[in-house]
Amino acid sequence: MNLFRRLTILIPYLWLLVLFLLPFLIVFRISLSEPVLAMPPYAPQFDLGEGWAAFRDALSQLSFANYVWLTEDALYRNAYFSSLRIALVSTFLTLLIGFPLAYGMARASEGLRPILLMLVILPFWTSFLIRVYAWIGILKPEGLLNQFLMSLGLIGEPLTILNTNTAVYIGIVYSYLPFMVLPIYATLEKMDYSLIEAAQDLGCTAIGAFWKVTARLAVPGVLAGCLLVFIPAVGEFVIPDLLGGSETLMIGKTLWTEFFNNRDWPVASAVAIILLILLVVPIVLFQNAQARAQETGS
Amino acid sequence: MKSLGNVRRSFTPWADGAARPYIAFENVTKRFGDFTAVDDLTMHVYEREFFSLLGPSGCGKTTLLRMLAGFEEPTSGDILLDGQSLKGVPPHQRPVNMMFQSYALFPHLTVADNIAFGLKQEGMERGAVAERVDQMLKLVKLEQFARRKPHQLSGGQRQRVALARSVAKRPKLLLLDEPLGALDKKLREETQFELMDLQEQLGLTFMIVTHDQEEAMTMSDRIAVMDAGIVVQTGTPGEIYEAPNTRYVADFIGNVNMFEGRVTAIDDGLAEMETGDGFGIRAVAQPGVSAGQHAWFAIRPEKVDVTRRKPDQDQNAVEGEVWDIAYLGGLTVFNVRLDSGTIVKATVLNSERAVEDPIGYEERVWLSFDPDCGILLER
Numbered sequence: 028m029n030l031f032r033r034l035t036i037l038i039p040y041l042w043l044l045v046l047f048l049l050p051f052l053i054v055f056r057i058s059l060s061e062p063v064l065a066m067p068p069y070a071p072q073f074d075l076g077e078g079w080a081a082f083r084d085a086l087s088q089l090s091f092a093n094y095v096w097l098t099e100d101a102l103y104r105n106a107y108f109s110s111l112r113i114a115l116v117s118t119f120l121t122l123l124i125g126f127p128l129a130y131g132m133a134r135a136s137e138g139l140r141p142i143l144l145m146l147v148i149l150p151f152w153t154s155f156l157i158r159v160y161a162w163i164g165i166l167k168p169e170g171l172l173n174q175f176l177m178s179l180g181l182i183g184e185p186l187t188i189l190n191t192n193t194a195v196y197i198g199i200v201y202s203y204l205p206f207m208v209l210p211i212y213a214t215l216e217k218m219d220y221s222l223i224e225a226a227q228d229l230g231c232t233a234i235g236a237f238w239k240v241t242a243r244l245a246v247p248g249v250l251a252g253c254l255l256v257f258i259p260a261v262g263e264f265v266i267p268d269l270l271g272g273s274e275t276l277m278i279g280k281t282l283w284t285e286f287f288n289n290r291d292w293p294v295a296s297a298v299a300i301i302l303l304i305l306l307v308v309p310i311v312l313f314q315n316a317q318a319r320a321q322e323t324g325s
Numbered sequence: 326m327k328s329l330g331n332v333r334r335s336f337t338p339w340a341d342g343a344a345r346p347y348i349a350f351e352n353v354t355k356r357f358g359d360f361t362a363v364d365d366l367t368m369h370v371y372e373r374e375f376f377s378l379l380g381p382s383g384c385g386k387t388t389l390l391r392m393l394a395g396f397e398e399p400t401s402g403d404i405l406l407d408g409q410s411l412k413g414v415p416p417h418q419r420p421v422n423m424m425f426q427s428y429a430l431f432p433h434l435t436v437a438d439n440i441a442f443g444l445k446q447e448g449m450e451r452g453a454v455a456e457r458v459d460q461m462l463k464l465v466k467l468e469q470f471a472r473r474k475p476h477q478l479s480g481g482q483r484q485r486v487a488l489a490r491s492v493a494k495r496p497k498l499l500l501l502d503e504p505l506g507a508l509d510k511k512l513r514e515e516t517q518f519e520l521m522d523l524q525e526q527l528g529l530t531f532m533i534v535t536h537d538q539e540e541a542m543t544m545s546d547r548i549a550v551m552d553a554g555i556v557v558q559t560g561t562p563g564e565i566y567e568a569p570n571t572r573y574v575a576d577f578i579g580n581v582n583m584f585e586g587r588v589t590a591i592d593d594g595l596a597e598m599e600t601g602d603g604f605g606i607r608a609v610a611q612p613g614v615s616a617g618q619h620a621w622f623a624i625r626p627e628k629v630d631v632t633r634r635k636p637d638q639d640q641n642a643v644e645g646e647v648w649d650i651a652y653l654g655g656l657t658v659f660n661v662r663l664d665s666g667t668i669v670k671a672t673v674l675n676s677e678r679a680v681e682d683p684i685g686y687e688e689r690v691w692l693s694f695d696p697d698c699g700i701l702l703e704r
Contacts, residue, residue, distance in 0.1 A: 221426075225423075225429035227395075227396075227415070228423045235417075
């Protein structure tokens with residue numbers, strides 16, 4: 028292998044090392060420290076200038092105490108479970124809305140498809156933050172939604188949606204819908220429609236053919252979409268912060284509070300590390316699904 | 326008795342007035358928006374027939390097939406299968422199976438599961454399904470590929486799986502949409518004969534769509550030549566080749582030389598025609614041709630004789646210069662340029678290995694033919 032080829036392989040590894048592995052190690056090391064009122068706000072500090080003995084001494088001060096603390100305090104446990112639940116429910120809701128959307132797009136005429144695709148991508152042209160703020164305007168008691176429903180006479184007094192979990196679901200489903208629609212659309216769009224006709228020809232009803240062929244072949248896209256929604260939704264901070272209320276307990280928000288309000292970097296780091304470990308499982312699942320999809324060569 | 330071409334077997338239900346058609350298209354029209362894909366078409370196909378729909382792309386042949394399978398409904402008219410109207414019957418309830426041009430094999434299922442798909446759908450019990458699948462795999466010689474997925478097979482193997490899947494349910498009628506279109510030439514020729522054997526063996530009615538005239542000629546009992554939504558001619562391969570009813574059919578099937586002219590006289594089925602190429606023709610005329618009308622004379626290259634000496638006849642003979650010679654081994658094709666500028670194709674069978682003093686380039690030669698070797702067409 029020549030030098031150039033070695034170098035091209037080196038670049039992505041270097042990238043991962045510098046931008047992923049090193050930061051991870053730093054966060055991990057902080058999670059093993061103790062909070063102190065200093066700058067930086069954790070101890071011990073490693074100073075190689077003070078010699079080997081001092082380094083060994085500092086190393087011996089590292090402990091898993093923060094992790095033990097996380098398991099003892101129900102707040103963190105609840106926050107993790109609540110985050111997982113909210114992420115699961117919103118992933119399911121996104122799938123419920125995203126699949127028909129993707130199916131409709133894939134079955135639309137060839138001329139219409141790029142336009143529909145554009146419409147799905149278009150919201151990305153506006154800042155994520157602004158779009159979430161816009162939902163405040165829609166959902167608040169005197170907001171657009173309540174005004175509309177009241178003018179129709181469907182409700183007598185404004186619904187309380189903002190600052191509840193419902194608002195968080197709406198926010199997550201809205202924000203992450205394209206991540207669900209696009210991979211499903213990609214698998215459905217390249218599906219040969221004559222497969223459906225073949226299934227019907229061999230005795231399936233239209234609905235039977237949908238389940239046995241369309242839904243079955245869409246599985247890689249559905250899996251990809253679900254993980255692309257689930258993974259960021261678990262750690263979501265902005266949406267619960269802006270749309271959620273006091274009842275909304277999410278790990279992203281807990282982490283933020285630890286870091287900025289309590290200035291407890293070690294605990295915040297431990298929270299982040301556990302979140303990462305929790306998410307490694309679905310990420311591995313996702314990668315397996317991708318590999319399998321590539322293997323079927325479809 | 327003279328016959329046009331060879332008949333594949335003594336099987337001619339279409340000539341029997343009492344025979345009931347198995348498939349009957351009755352005044353079927355299909356429109357897609359402004360486009361008329363099939364235009365007031367009436368056509369009958371008989372049980373156990375190997376019937377081909379032949380025509381260029383967009384002529385409506387695939388639409389006909391899809392209407393039989395139930396994927397399209399006729400805009401007007403009716404299709405009867407074994408005397409029963411198919412109006413409103415969904416695809417999954419029709420006793421018809423189709424082999425798709427793309428094969429449409431389910432990519433997530435193995436070869437065996439693909440073949441078993443329709444049987445399981447039918448509610449056939451497990452043991453019987455396995456038995457039938459084995460039978461089908463044997464039929465298409467793919468026993469050792471049962472556990473493979475479609476993407477692990479070659480094009481020819483996929484074609485066989487598609488075929489096995491479409492006949493697994495033992496349909497009375499099998500529809501084949503360009504079944505050999507994706508195969509290379511050699512494989513295509515082998516598969517043609519296999520398809521014919523399979524049809525005989527299973528006693529099915531085959532309806533096949535193709536744009537390849539050679540394929541249609543090889544396999545079919547009858548061929549329907551289609552153009553722009555109508556059937557131009559239906560007949561045995563021999564009838565289509567030797568007695569085309571229009572220039573379109575003559576030109577679509579095989580090679581043909583065409584001379585344009587005016588009919589001067591009709592006498593006992595033989596017409597006399599003065600061509601624009603400076604010679605007279607006396608030949609069999611299509612019924613309905615009358616004196617004084619504009620007509621075309623069509624003759625196949627293999628029916629034109631090439632000689633150095635002027636033949637002993639005034640009509641059906643014309644002189645020209647050898648323009649091109651293509652030696653094809655079994656045949657030699659001469660392109661002869663008449664003095665009018667028309668190029669005439671003549672093929673000569675090379676029945677001997679060595680020829681003394683063969684005809685060469687730029688030689689003056691005479692082309693001639695017998696009165697019953699070509700046909701005079703109205704349009």
